[in-house]
Amino acid sequence: MILLITPSVGGQECAEAVRAATGLPTNAVASLREAASKLRGEEYSAAIIDQFLLEAEPDESDQMLQHLGAAIPVYVNFAISGMERVVREIRTALSRREREEQVATKIGRAGHVE
Numbered sequence: 001m002i003l004l005i006t007p008s009v010g011g012q013e014c015a016e017a018v019r020a021a022t023g024l025p026t027n028a029v030a031s032l033r034e035a036a037s038k039l040r041g042e043e044y045s046a047a048i049i050d051q052f053l054l055e056a057e058p059d060e061s062d063q064m065l066q067h068l069g070a071a072i073p074v075y076v077n078f079a080i081s082g083m084e085r086v087v088r089e090i091r092t093a094l095s096r097r098e099r100e101e102q103v104a105t106k107i108g109r110a111g112h113v114e
Helices: 011-022 032-041 051-056 058-066 083-110
Strands: 002-005 026-029 046-050 072-076
Touching (some): 002 011, 002 032, 011 026, 011 083, 026 032, 032 046, 032 058, 046 083, 072 083
Parallel strands (some): 002 046, 046 072
């Protein structure tokens, strides 16, 4: 599951584009407080975070980041990024995570003695 965090009016539309591109359920929230609540309640693969919110609300951003868990943070400037770029960024992040998990699994197996 992916969490999209932006106060942008196109947030829900962007969440739908991300869902369509990745095949993963995508929730959109408009604030860091809502994001922290979602992150506490559910496991996410990635969190797409509007950089504007991080700069505008530094205390709330620290709290939200503490609840990321295993979610990969993907920072996007929605003021200059279109949906295509957001989709490309999240695909890249998810692909990188998958490769890292495969490498970790291989290393774990190599170090396992039977």
